[in-house]
Amino acid sequence: MSDSSQKRRGITRRSLLKTGAAGAAVLALGEAASPVWGAGTGAIGDASASSAGSGAQTAFGNCWMCHKLCGMKVTLNADGRAEELHGIDGHPRGSAGPGTNGTLCPKGLSQLEKAYSPKRIKQPYIRKDGELQAATWEEAFSYAADRLQTFESTHGFEKFLNWEGWGTSGALFETLLKDFVGIPNHMPHPTPTCFGSMAVPGTLMGLGGGNIRWVDYPNTKYVLVWGRDPLETFSGQWEAKQLLDARDRGATIVTIDPVYTETAKKSDKWLPIKPRTDGALALAMAHVIIDEGLYDEEFVENYTHGFETYKAAVADKTPEWAAEKTGLDPADIRDVAIGFAKAAPSAGINSWTGLGQSPDFFKGAQNVVALLGLVGAIDRPGGQRWWKSMPLEDPFAVRGIELPHKAEGVPSTITGPGVEYATMIGKPVQNNVPKMIRNGDIRGMSVYYRNPLTSGATNEWLDALDQLDLFITIDAFWSELTRHADVVFPEASQLEKPMLGTGGHGAYPNQGWITGSRAAIEPQWDTKSGFDIVKGLADALGYGDSFPWEDEEAYFNDQLVGYGLTLEALEERDTFVVGDEFGYEKWKKAGFANGSDKFWFDLDKKAKLFAGLSKKVGVDIQSGPQWLEPGTLGKPVTAEHPLEMIDSRTVFFSHGGDQALDKPLEQLAESVGLEHKSYRGNYLFINPADATPRGIESGDMVAIESPHGVETLMAKVTEGIVPGTVNVEPYGFGLGSVQPDEEGANNMSLNSETDFDIVTGQVDRHIPIQVRKLGGDDR
Amino acid sequence: MSEQWGFYFDPNRCIGCHACAIACKNRHGVDEEGVDWRRVEHVESGTFPDLTGTNISLSCMHCADPPCAKVCPAGAIEKRESDGIVTVDQDACIGCHYCGWACPYGAPQYGSDGLMQKCNLCLDTGPGSGVDSPAKQDQERPLKPACADECVGEALHVGPMDELMDRASQKAAEAFRDSDDDVNIIVEPFSGNADRTDVAEEETAD
Numbered sequence A: 001m002s003d004s005s006q007k008r009r010g011i012t013r014r015s016l017l018k019t020g021a022a023g024a025a026v027l028a029l030g031e032a033a034s035p036v037w038g039a040g041t042g043a044i045g046d047a048s049a050s051s052a053g054s055g056a057q058t059a060f061g062n063c064w065m066c067h068k069l070c071g072m073k074v075t076l077n078a079d080g081r082a083e084e085l086h087g088i089d090g091h092p093r094g095s096a097g098p099g100t101n102g103t104l105c106p107k108g109l110s111q112l113e114k115a116y117s118p119k120r121i122k123q124p125y126i127r128k129d130g131e132l133q134a135a136t137w138e139e140a141f142s143y144a145a146d147r148l149q150t151f152e153s154t155h156g157f158e159k160f161l162n163w164e165g166w167g168t169s170g171a172l173f174e175t176l177l178k179d180f181v182g183i184p185n186h187m188p189h190p191t192p193t194c195f196g197s198m199a200v201p202g203t204l205m206g207l208g209g210g211n212i213r214w215v216d217y218p219n220t221k222y223v224l225v226w227g228r229d230p231l232e233t234f235s236g237q238w239e240a241k242q243l244l245d246a247r248d249r250g251a252t253i254v255t256i257d258p259v260y261t262e263t264a265k266k267s268d269k270w271l272p273i274k275p276r277t278d279g280a281l282a283l284a285m286a287h288v289i290i291d292e293g294l295y296d297e298e299f300v301e302n303y304t305h306g307f308e309t310y311k312a313a314v315a316d317k318t319p320e321w322a323a324e325k326t327g328l329d330p331a332d333i334r335d336v337a338i339g340f341a342k343a344a345p346s347a348g349i350n351s352w353t354g355l356g357q358s359p360d361f362f363k364g365a366q367n368v369v370a371l372l373g374l375v376g377a378i379d380r381p382g383g384q385r386w387w388k389s390m391p392l393e394d395p396f397a398v399r400g401i402e403l404p405h406k407a408e409g410v411p412s413t414i415t416g417p418g419v420e421y422a423t424m425i426g427k428p429v430q431n432n433v434p435k436m437i438r439n440g441d442i443r444g445m446s447v448y449y450r451n452p453l454t455s456g457a458t459n460e461w462l463d464a465l466d467q468l469d470l471f472i473t474i475d476a477f478w479s480e481l482t483r484h485a486d487v488v489f490p491e492a493s494q495l496e497k498p499m500l501g502t503g504g505h506g507a508y509p510n511q512g513w514i515t516g517s518r519a520a521i522e523p524q525w526d527t528k529s530g531f532d533i534v535k536g537l538a539d540a541l542g543y544g545d546s547f548p549w550e551d552e553e554a555y556f557n558d559q560l561v562g563y564g565l566t567l568e569a570l571e572e573r574d575t576f577v578v579g580d581e582f583g584y585e586k587w588k589k590a591g592f593a594n595g596s597d598k599f600w601f602d603l604d605k606k607a608k609l610f611a612g613l614s615k616k617v618g619v620d621i622q623s624g625p626q627w628l629e630p631g632t633l634g635k636p637v638t639a640e641h642p643l644e645m646i647d648s649r650t651v652f653f654s655h656g657g658d659q660a661l662d663k664p665l666e667q668l669a670e671s672v673g674l675e676h677k678s679y680r681g682n683y684l685f686i687n688p689a690d691a692t693p694r695g696i697e698s699g700d701m702v703a704i705e706s707p708h709g710v711e712t713l714m715a716k717v718t719e720g721i722v723p724g725t726v727n728v729e730p731y732g733f734g735l736g737s738v739q740p741d742e743e744g745a746n747n748m749s750l751n752s753e754t755d756f757d758i759v760t761g762q763v764d765r766h767i768p769i770q771v772r773k774l775g776g777d778d779r
Numbered sequence B: 001m002s003e004q005w006g007f008y009f010d011p012n013r014c015i016g017c018h019a020c021a022i023a024c025k026n027r028h029g030v031d032e033e034g035v036d037w038r039r040v041e042h043v044e045s046g047t048f049p050d051l052t053g054t055n056i057s058l059s060c061m062h063c064a065d066p067p068c069a070k071v072c073p074a075g076a077i078e079k080r081e082s083d084g085i086v087t088v089d090q091d092a093c094i095g096c097h098y099c100g101w102a103c104p105y106g107a108p109q110y111g112s113d114g115l116m117q118k119c120n121l122c123l124d125t126g127p128g129s130g131v132d133s134p135a136k137q138d139q140e141r142p143l144k145p146a147c148a149d150e151c152v153g154e155a156l157h158v159g160p161m162d163e164l165m166d167r168a169s170q171k172a173a174e175a176f177r178d179s180d181d182d183v184n185i186i187v188e189p190f191s192g193n194a195d196r197t198d199v200a201e202e203e204t205a206d
């Protein structure tokens, strides 16, 4: 970027922000009719008056960039090439609800680039004479089938591990491998990779692990956005839109986060909390709420367990006490506690990975979740929402096909009580897999659209990959992961395949929905949809008869028979239907997510777990809400590694799947004002209080260093982060990623395989580090 | 002038997602790096923890009296009488970049062909298009400007300025009327956190 444009941008800001802009002189007079808009947004077959739209057709899709299915219209030109993508009005994931404008976020819009990106894996590859070589689909299928059969006779499938990924046909791939092939090991995503340290206490207490995200926005009065950034990393655009609407309506939004997030910018209050001290804030809030008599006595009395323990635990946890732990103002703590409790039950918490990725949160999250029980805000209007999805048919049952359930009875190497590599409660540990491979207990692996290299213990992984006897991948872009594989199946992107999904969380607070669409364009190059890959492999393995659908559309249509729908019929309804209304307070009839009729403040029914944990870590860990200093279960910061490194996503990328795309890479650089550098990696957000003494300025390359590893990335100096904390934004870059030059830092290189939550298996992403400025080359 | 088209922008609803910028690129097939007909600025001011963060989405302002057109030696830039949209005729453009220097907002962009391209308010698709298009309001099925159509936060709207005034708050409408600038964008005042500083007086830290 030239000097002149730098200057121009300065003027732009000042003049616009200062004046609110513009002169009356040019204001037009007279009536302007509301225009009828042309192609790109119109109905099927719209022909535009402009040259752009001639011969344009509209097809449909359901975005899969972050796997949330936002509905879309795809404008095709006369040659059938996709030219534009647009959201769908009223869509349950892509709009704010009925009668509102549907859109696509920058990831969704980048599907156009993804579909035609020359960086994609363009055909199948198989390993021959030690080299990955291009192959036909037939060769690749029969090669994979042969190798799997040899694997079974040599090692047995208890030594094969499948990674449940985010592929559009992930569940079907798992069915093939588990029920037909007989592979017993399947590494899930939510607990070891995503937010295990909160999911597990959330479920044990009865809220349900995933429900800590959902607020009934249309009815809420008070939202605590706590360790999540729904205006940036929304789970479908409906969420950002409804949160903005709630703000416009006058709901109070409070963001509790070490980072000045996009949501913080729009919040009534930002509480810049020191990382991993959230548990202290939650206890102090409970202290105030109980002290002021603002809790929901009726709910606590009739629907909870362990209140006395809770009450005793918070008796001395004053706002002043918590202020010291959290770095917050005691008056703010008191205000927020009172505001939240007074608004309840129309008050909710929006939390997620920010409180789910450190062993210390196993306790911290319990303290946070407890607040919802205290104020009785669970599944009540305006409170924490419990969703219901519309069920789909089992397509195998529709065709009368019985699954052979081959994996039944095959012992699992990764999951279950007493399994060596599993956690104290039998949960699988992804960080233990490199060790399993070293020990010869895992010899083969399949990964479908997921990347272990960027989600924990990267260096251990890179060594382990070389030791596998068989490695099968399905992906869209090359990375160090796929380059290590013996078989690489290139998957078509969403525009090139039909879709079907049901929910669940979305813009209709009281209704489930189904959305689906047919393929908009043909698979590009020599790629196939996930469904066709699974079916092709099933055929080669001799299970073809059990996969009788002629194509994926037929497979999806079977799932819709109960509703008398097809994908074509869904497209006629702009890709979606909504179901009957469901009500609130579902716990009254169905009980809580812990399988009991009570919400548990105290997890004393799991006393053995806490006794075991206490013994293991040498600290008294109680079953009730409790404060633990950061570093008790996770790693403390030290004089040598004084900064706590956390990480986050941005709106431009989902997890690790699409960092190869130019447009989002460039927009990311623009969003931090560093697009004039040729660097297209991720950024280290660092406060001037930490940057200045290290001589670091925005745009400098810096090294991040833990006792376990070093990575480099570009610094972005900002006041918008708690001093002592640095944020890698976004993760999913650097070594092992799909970023074509591996630019940026893979912060999981700094995670050691031994750093995970021993209860839940969650990889520890709160890593004490040092940061150094690198000399020389200015990129 | 029979009509003046322009923009309405509400920073309270802009989440800084850049969907508008990418939607514009998709619409006009602008794939070259560094060529941004629309861009999103992130402005941050204050010191920890008393901060204000605002985003603003910007393109050509279709100025009443466009400085770019005044300096163009080839007469390639036109302020259209019919709809107030400023277009560039790439057949006439000689690639001198004077317009880029003259525009206070960085709107003129240049691809590898060296020719100027910029927002044409979606009169038609592609760099330099729209020169001969009928007035926006007279088109039978005009293209809905892609940036506003895909705005995730419903922060950005496009239309005739008098229509856009209907959605403006009194404050924004007054500011627009009273401004000496001649840009065609109505901007709502930002109401961020409790401790907001006056963003107008601050420059971004980047």
Ligand code: SF4
Binding pocket: A063, A064, A065, A066, A067, A068, A069, A070, A093, A094, A103, A104, A105, A106, A107, A108, A109, A234, A235, A236, A237
């Ligand atoms: S939120 Fe964005 S990336 Fe995710 S499904 Fe919707 S449009 Fe796609």
Ligand code: SF4
Binding pocket: B023, B024, B025, B027, B037, B038, B059, B060, B118, B119, B120, B121, B122, B145, B146, B147, B148, B158
């Ligand atoms: S109006 Fe059209 S050309 Fe102008 S910025 Fe928006 S999308 Fe781009």
Ligand code: SF4
Binding pocket: B013, B014, B015, B016, B017, B018, B019, B020, B021, B040, B055, B057, B150, B151, B152, B153, B154, B155, B156
């Ligand atoms: S699409 Fe809308 S919300 Fe997103 S950056 Fe552009 S103006 Fe802001």
